[in-house]
Amino acid sequence: MQTALRKLRAYSAPALLLSAFIIWLFLRRFFGSYLWFFGPSPGLVYDVYLIFVLLGWSFFRVSNIVQRWTRYLLLGVAALMLLWMILRIVKWHYVEDTTIIRYLWYAYYFPICLMPALSVVCAVSINKPMAWHPTWQHGVLLGVGVLLSFGVFANDAHQLMFCFSNSAFWNRHGYTYGPLRYIVLAFIIACAVATIAIIIRRSHVPYSRNWLVALLIPLVMGIIYGILYQLRDYLDMTGFYCLLVMFEYECLMSAGLIRTNSNYQELFEASSIQAALLDEEGQMLAASKNAPITWEQSAYIGKSVHSIPVSGGSFCWVEDNSLEYEARRQLEEQNTELMEDAELAQARVDIRRRRAELDVRAKLFSRIKHDCGDKFNLIHHLVDEGEVLVDRRPELLAQLCVVGCYIKRRCNLIIIEGQHSQASTRELFWCLRESCDHLSEAGRRATVLNSGEAEASLQKLELAYDFFEELVEWAYPTLSALLVNLAVEADCLVLNLQLECVEDAFAAEGIVRTRRQAERLGAKVQTQLDGHSWCVVLTMPLGRCL
Structure with a gap:
């Protein structure tokens, strides 16, 4: 029953248009004699x-078409049918001048030529x-229709459409047809044939042998009426075919081939949402x-009932959120697992970082213990x-500061070497300068000079500083003055030391060991004794140690 009602509602618009069509036929055929009160032209009633x-x-059907270009076309x-009807009303009921009538007759061909193209x-x-939008081929087709229309309208100039006799320029039977008419x-x-062929093709149901018969009914009616029009003169071709065109396109709308903003009730009833x-x-x-059936009992876990006021009542629907809740629960569980995994991963990273720091510190401590162990002793x-x-404490404290400065x-x-393999010779200069400052505070005149700067291996800078420290410790008991000159000459580091002391042997164990490492x-190490003055020159290349 509901299916039958839906089908009846779907074809309500074509049925209404068909009723209007039948009313027009009855007015035209049977009730023309009763319309005398409209004047001597009852045909005006039919046209209006x-x-x-x-x-x-x-206004009520075509304007609701969804496809933009179909609606425009x-x-x-x-509009062309409306123009045709207005031209016919003016020609037959309001104009008596033969020239104006003739041009109104020519103007008929604007809708007659453009309607088939459209x-x-x-x-x-x-x-x-x-x-979708029309292509240039469609524009050419419409252009041909416009040219033919203007050709008919200019018939007085060439008479290729209607050839009038000299005796009667405007007469119903006083003309013949020219080549433009054909x-x-x-x-x-x-x-017309192309339109009918396209509509017949559209009426076939895809992937089946069925046809939409309702679309073919107006076409058959048009062919039959065209045959009858040739046999009976009193038939109205204009009004009939205007109604027939409307009926054909209305059938296309009802069949769903031309989509319109209608049948919302059927769509609402067939919808999968729970709404009322x-x-x-x-x-x-x-x-x-x-x-x-009962809206109060429709809400449970995962579902919610919503309602909004509308004119004359309210619109209610049930929103099924069970999938959303389940997805949210799974996301929360996964989020918890990911947070735990992230915390574990961060803990592993922290442990590795701390272990790496401890390894670096252990290596630094081992290196410092190896290189500076005798100094700690x-x-x-x-x-x-x-x-x-007790009486030598000031002197011992001064020497302790000199050794401590060297260790620092x-x-x-060593720390710099852990980060970079090379450094500027200026680092060695600052080391020598601070050691000389502590020597000066200990009562030994010490001066350091610097000329030139270059990048050198940190291993060689450390070796040069070790050599300096061994010389200072060797000569410290009798050292009275010290002059240090640090220079860079011909890709070599030159450390020149002038020591004033009473030591007569250049054979201390630390000096010998450091000298061998440098060699x-x-x-190269060069020594020279001049009285109580020692001149020691250390020359080594600046290249990186392997």
Whole structure:
């Protein structure tokens, strides 16, 4: 029953238009004699009636077409039909001048030539995507129709459409047809055949042997009426074919080939959402197929009921959020797992970082212990000696500061070497300068000079500083003055030391060991004794150590 009602509602518009068509036929055929009160021209009533039907169809049906170009083209067809009816009313009922009548007759051919061309383009646009638009071939077709229309309108100049006799320029039977008439007739027939062929093709149901028979009924009626028009003179070709065109396109709309903003009730009933339209008292007016019977009991976990006020009642629907809740729960679980994994990963990274830091510190500590172990022993010896020899404490404390300065600066070079393999010779200059400052505070005149700067291996800078420290410790008991000159000459580092002391043997164990290390790295050590003055020159290349 519901299926039958839906089908009846789907074809309500074609049925209404067919009723208007039948009313027009009855007015035209049987009730013409009863319309005497409209004056001597009862045909005016038929034409006005057709105009109102055409306007109503255009405003209430054509304007609701969804596809933009189909709507534009069909509105163009309706406008041409309206122009045709107005021209006919003016020609037959309001004008008596033969010249004006003749030009109104010529103007008939504007809708007669353009309507078939527009019908072809409109038929092509049926069931096309929303982005479809006419091509240049369609523009050429419309241009041909316009040229033919203007050719007919200029018939007085060439008489290629209608050839009038000299005795009667305007007479119903006083003319013959020219070659342009057959061209226009061929154009109209070709466009009509193309339109019919396209509509017949569209009426076939895809992937089946079925046809939409309702679309073929207006075509058959048009062919039969065309045959009868040739046999009976009193038939109205203009009004009939205008109604027939409207009926054909209305059938296309009802069949769904031309999509319109209609049948929303069927769409609402067939919708998969749980929704209903209620009146002000809460009674259900319309509902989807799976709408709940009792709205108060339709809400449970994962679902929620919503309602908005509308004119005359309210619109209610059930929103199924179960999938969303389940997805959210799974996302929360995954988020918790990911956070735990991230915390574990961060803990592993922290452990590795701390382990790496400890490894670096252990390596630095091992390196410092290896390179400065004898200096730490010397500090312990000086401290122990200072506890025993109280009178020598100031002297021992000064020597302790000199050794401590060396350890500090030597550890700084080791830390820098852990980051870079090379450094500027200025780092060695600052080490020598601070050691000389502490020597000066200990009562030994010490001066350091610097000339030139270059990049050198940190291993060689450390070796040069070790050599300097061994010389200072060797000569410290009798050292009175020290002059240090650090220079860069010909890609070599030159450390020149002038020592004033009473030491007469250049054979201390630390000096010998450091000298051998320097010579293994390509350095040269030159010594010269002049009285109580020693001149020691250390020369080594600046290249990187392997």
